[in-house]
Amino acid sequence: MKAGALLLRARLLLARVDPLVALVLALLLAGAAAQVALVPARARLNADYEAARQAARTPLPPRAAPAAPPPGRDQNLQDFYATLGERRGVERQLKEVFALAARHGLALRQGEYRASNDRNAKLIAYQVNLPVKGSYGAIWQFAMDVLRVIPHASLDDVAFRRDSVGQDGVEARLRLTFYLAEGGKP
Numbered sequence: 001m002k003a004g005a006l007l008l009r010a011r012l013l014l015a016r017v018d019p020l021v022a023l024v025l026a027l028l029l030a031g032a033a034a035q036v037a038l039v040p041a042r043a044r045l046n047a048d049y050e051a052a053r054q055a056a057r058t059p060l061p062p063r064a065a066p067a068a069p070p071p072g073r074d075q076n077l078q079d080f081y082a083t084l085g086e087r088r089g090v091e092r093q094l095k096e097v098f099a100l101a102a103r104h105g106l107a108l109r110q111g112e113y114r115a116s117n118d119r120n121a122k123l124i125a126y127q128v129n130l131p132v133k134g135s136y137g138a139i140w141q142f143a144m145d146v147l148r149v150i151p152h153a154s155l156d157d158v159a160f161r162r163d164s165v166g167q168d169g170v171e172a173r174l175r176l177t178f179y180l181a182e183g184g185k186p
Contacts, residue, residue, distance in 0.1 A: 081181060083151060083179075084152050084181040085178055087181065090180065093150055097130070100146055101130075104139075105134055106133065106134035106138055109131045111129055114126075117182065124181075126177065126178040126180055127156075127177050128177070129173060130175075130176065132173070133172075136160065139158075139160075139170070139172045152179045153177065155174065156175045157175035158173070158175075159172060
C-alpha cells in the first residue's frame, strides 16, 4: 500500500474512535513506555541499595590508638641540643663540604669563616661564605647535598652571577651556617 492510503485509513480510524478512549489508550501506551525505559535505572538503584546495605553490615575497623602526647618543653630542648654539631668537628665538616664540591665538579675558592657565640642559647653559629664556580644545576645539587650530609647546617643565602649570556658556568656565593654546641653536647 501507498503511504497516502495508509494515512487515510489512520484518519478514518481516528474519526471513528471516541476521543476519551483514545486518550486512555495513549496514556496506557505512555505508561508502558515509561516502565520499559525505567527498568535499567531501577536495576542500578537496587544495586546501589544492596551495596549500601552490605556496607552497613560490615563491622567498622578498630579504632586507632590515641596519639602520643606531644613532647614537653624540656624534651624539645634536649632534642634541639642533640641535633647541634660538635665544635671540635668543624674542620672535618669543612673538609666534607670541599669534598662534595669536588664531587659535583665545582671550583671552590678560599671562603670566609666567622664564628659567633650565643651565650643565651648555648650555641655557636659558624658562618661560612663560599664563592663557587660551576653549572647552575651542580651548584644547587651541591647545596642540597651539604644540607643532607650536615644536618645542623643551614643555607642562609645564595647569590648567582653570570658575566655574559654565552658563558657556560655561573659564579655563586653560598652562605652556610653550622650550628654547634658551645662546649660539646650539653
